[in-house]
Amino acid sequence: MGECACRLNILLKTSHPDAPISLYALLAETVIDIRPYQAKFEFDSTHARVIRAIESGTRVLDIGCADGYLAAPLKGKGCYIVGTDIYPIKDTTDVDEFYQSDLNQDTLPEANQPFDYVLLLDVIEHLINPEQFVHQLRQSSNIDQNTEIIATTGNVAFFPIRLSLLFGQFEYQDRGILDRTHTRLFTAKSFRALFEEADFEVIEMQGIPAPFPLIFGDTLFSKFMLALNRFLILASKGLFSFQILYRLRIK
Amino acid sequence: MTKKRILIFIVAYNHAKLIESVLSRIPKELTAHETEILIIDDASQDLTFEAAEAYKKQHNLPYKITVLVNPKNQRYGGNQKIGFHYAIENNYDILALVHGDGQYTPEALPQLLAPILSGETDAVMGSRMADRFGALKGGMPLYKYVGNKVLTAYQNFVLGTNLFEFHTGYRLYSIAALKRIPFDLVTNEFHFDNEIYIQFLLAGERFEEIGIDTFYGDEVCNVDGFRYAWDIMKTTAIAKLQGTSMFYRQKYDLPLNKSTAPESIPSKRDFHSSHSSCIDDVPANSRVLNVGVDGGHIAQGLLEKGCKVSGIDDSPASTDIAYENYQQVDLRDDSLPSSLKDFDVIILGDVIGRFEEPEKFLATFAERARLCPELQIVATSGNVVFISNRILAALGRFNYGKRGILSRQHRRLFSINSLKSLFGMYGFEIVTVKGIPAPFPLLFGDNIASKALLAMNNFLIFFSKGLFAYQVQIEVRPRPALAWLLEQAKKETEARRLNPRK
Numbered sequence: 177m178g179e180c181a182c183r184l185n186i187l188l189k190t191s192h193p194d195a196p197i198s199l200y201a202l203l204a205e206t207v208i209d210i211r212p213y214q215a216k217f218e219f220d221s222t223h224a225r226v227i228r229a230i231e232s233g234t235r236v237l238d239i240g241c242a243d244g245y246l247a248a249p250l251k252g253k254g255c256y257i258v259g260t261d262i263y264p265i266k267d268t269t270d271v272d273e274f275y276q277s278d279l280n281q282d283t284l285p286e287a288n289q290p291f292d293y294v295l296l297l298d299v300i301e302h303l304i305n306p307e308q309f310v311h312q313l314r315q316s317s318n319i320d321q322n323t324e325i326i327a328t329t330g331n332v333a334f335f336p337i338r339l340s341l342l343f344g345q346f347e348y349q350d351r352g353i354l355d356r357t358h359t360r361l362f363t364a365k366s367f368r369a370l371f372e373e374a375d376f377e378v379i380e381m382q383g384i385p386a387p388f389p390l391i392f393g394d395t396l397f398s399k400f401m402l403a404l405n406r407f408l409i410l411a412s413k414g415l416f417s418f419q420i421l422y423r424l425r426i427k
Numbered sequence: 428m429t430k431k432r433i434l435i436f437i438v439a440y441n442h443a444k445l446i447e448s449v450l451s452r453i454p455k456e457l458t459a460h461e462t463e464i465l466i467i468d469d470a471s472q473d474l475t476f477e478a479a480e481a482y483k484k485q486h487n488l489p490y491k492i493t494v495l496v497n498p499k500n501q502r503y504g505g506n507q508k509i510g511f512h513y514a515i516e517n518n519y520d521i522l523a524l525v526h527g528d529g530q531y532t533p534e535a536l537p538q539l540l541a542p543i544l545s546g547e548t549d550a551v552m553g554s555r556m557a558d559r560f561g562a563l564k565g566g567m568p569l570y571k572y573v574g575n576k577v578l579t580a581y582q583n584f585v586l587g588t589n590l591f592e593f594h595t596g597y598r599l600y601s602i603a604a605l606k607r608i609p610f611d612l613v614t615n616e617f618h619f620d621n622e623i624y625i626q627f628l629l630a631g632e633r634f635e636e637i638g639i640d641t642f643y644g645d646e647v648c649n650v651d652g653f654r655y656a657w658d659i660m661k662t663t664a665i666a667k668l669q670g671t672s673m674f675y676r677q678k679y680d681l682p683l684n685k686s687t688a689p690e691s692i693p694s695k696r697d698f699h700s701s702h703s704s705c706i707d708d709v710p711a712n713s714r715v716l717n718v719g720v721d722g723g724h725i726a727q728g729l730l731e732k733g734c735k736v737s738g739i740d741d742s743p744a745s746t747d748i749a750y751e752n753y754q755q756v757d758l759r760d761d762s763l764p765s766s767l768k769d770f771d772v773i774i775l776g777d778v779i780g781r782f783e784e785p786e787k788f789l790a791t792f793a794e795r796a797r798l799c800p801e802l803q804i805v806a807t808s809g810n811v812v813f814i815s816n817r818i819l820a821a822l823g824r825f826n827y828g829k830r831g832i833l834s835r836q837h838r839r840l841f842s843i844n845s846l847k848s849l850f851g852m853y854g855f856e857i858v859t860v861k862g863i864p865a866p867f868p869l870l871f872g873d874n875i876a877s878k879a880l881l882a883m884n885n886f887l888i889f890f891s892k893g894l895f896a897y898q899v900q901i902e903v904r905p906r907p908a909l910a911w912l913l914e915q916a917k918k919e920t921e922a923r924r925l926n927p928r929k
């Protein structure tokens with residue numbers, strides 16, 4: 177599942193093809209049928225950082241790979257990419273193996289050899305039982321002592337959200353940290369605790385600035401805002417990180 | 428009777444000099460059972476593994492001895508987990524933990540085993556503090572003695588227990604009980620034993636304390652006392668605060684499988700709460716559909732008012748509640764009955780945020796409710812902008828708990844405003860909005876202090892619902908469907924024809 181830059185699909189469909197189009201059903205569809213897809217490579221984002229962090233020629237498991245948007249750049253680095261997602265993938269040219277799997281119900285596909293990297297990019301906040309999933313991952317044959325897990329999530333303690341909650345506003349949106357499809361919300365601390373409880377240890381934590389270019393376009397202003405945000409993250413990750421990225425391994 | 432299978436599990440770390448003596452002190456009378464000794468050397472820097480192997484070769488012991496060595500140090504708790512796993516895999520009945528340094532006398536094993544063998548209990552904790560000053564006489568350093576007393580007093584106070592000590596490493600477990608607690612989730616550090624103890628308490632497993640003698644020799648202690656004390660204080664507090672919305676740790680969500688059972692949800696009927704308020708607002712003898720039964724407490728209250736209640740939830744029904752009809756559904760699907768005609772009242776009990784797609788649920792609900800616009804619809808929900816959440820979030824804390832506003836069962840969180848606008852979006856009119864105070868009696872017991880806090884909370888709600896309502900209860904009315912209005916017009920016409928106006 178990609179960064180919550182989601183496309184809003186307004187599809188004129190109802191449950192029964194012959195039934196008249198119900199306004200309510202339509203309203204529900206517009207809100208619900210959001211399929212994440214927009215990637216962010218051009219600026220300092222989770223995707224750019226992850227691609228940079230992954231060494232060439234390694235085996236990568238991308239859990240919640242969406243349309244496989246990370247696969248092409250990783251393929252360029254000579255990586256072997258296995259992807260899983262709840263939705264089928266349209267274009268399999270860049271993904272070496274793909275498994276359709278609902279992380280809320282199915283168990284992870286087990287590889288015969290551990291991966292060098294396991295990616296969980298904005299996935300865990302969509303699960304019904306994140307604790308159970310992380311624990312299952314810990315036991316899975318996909319990882320061993322040498323596997324690096326890269327996990328990202330939105331930061332619910334990002335200061336605009338703190339401020340608006342302080343003043344009584346807490347509204348989910350179509351995208352961002354309070355994306356409607358997020359079933360669990362994390363802070364840097366609670367995300368870390370989730371993994372540490374399952375016996376992972378943190379190698380590194382990074383704070384990631386808000387995706388200003390997605391909002392203001394690829395402008396000088398966006399660049400300035402990104403730089404400012406990065407500077408503030410140096411002062412406080414918990415307060416100013418839009419997203420958090422953890423690099424982890426098993427203890 | 429078949430022989431019980433017993434695993435004597437010796438954890439060893441840099442105990443090359445002591446391990447032989449420990450092995451030689453294991454009582455021979457244990458051969459009455461099917462006994463194995465398992466030694467796991469936790470990647471010692473000295474020759475612990477070799478010493479144990481040499482002992483095994485030189486002596487013709489009446490038991491099977493297995494010596495293993497970890498390639499990488501797993502810490503005190505991590506090493507024990509491997510032994511627990513070994514015992515489960517090899518179908519042992521009982522595991523007895525012995526320390527490789529001989530601090531806990533192996534001679535006491537038969538005495539400590541007895542109550543588990545007889546089925547009287549599931550775990551035995553050998554306590555050094557059962558005899559008042561025995562531990563000191565046995566050479567326990569004073570700082571450890573005092574530390575043990577202070578920490579035990581703290582834990583007894585917080586957990587409401589009355590134990591001699593929480594800190595003993597001399598433990599015997601029935602494997603059946605170990606299988607019932609998620610021991611693999613607890614720490615790998617020195618407070619492993621302590622967390623296992625807390626798991627036993629929370630899971631309601633049986634255990635017994637039996638006094639043992641203490642022998643402190645010249646073994647080196649690897650424990651950092653301050654770190655240990657801090658870990659104990661923290662983990663105990665967290666275990667206690669499971670029930671609030673402040674902390675959640677899966678390892679303390681015990682007993683397993685029972686945490687979502689309806690029986691585990693406490694009733695809030697005896698004070699001003701979402702339960703009592705819903706019960707009060709439903710007229711006697713109504714036909715009620717309760718979606719999200721929240722332990723069945725509202726249903727029970729309504730049954731006492733002569734109502735007929737049907738229930739829908741994702742948990743099984745409590746057997747002692749006489750539902751007309753109960754459906755256990757997955758809250759991901761369309762879980763409503765296709766017609767709501769047979770009901771007078773619908774109660775959505777803290778359930779909207781539990782649906783995977785609340786919008787989809789409300790869309791379906793609206794469509795059906797509009798055909799029965801005389802329905803009384805009451806919905807409750809936590810209020811995410813409750814003052815304590817605002818303050819904690821401002822400080823960067825946003826922790827889900829077992830229950831409460833940030834319950835882990837909630838996939839979506841609402842404020843009063845966002846709940847109102849969600850209903851508004853699907854064509855419902857808001858009739859009333861009531862603020863509900865925090866369930867203080869559940870936290871502090873049914874006493875004067877709780878009553879005063881409830882009264883104060885209610886007073887504050889009068890000024891600001893958004894800030895001070897812990898939960899919100901809203902009553903909504905569906906906008907009538909055109910089909911229904913047309914039907915009404917036809918009926919009216921019929922009646923007018925029969926009784927024309929003069």
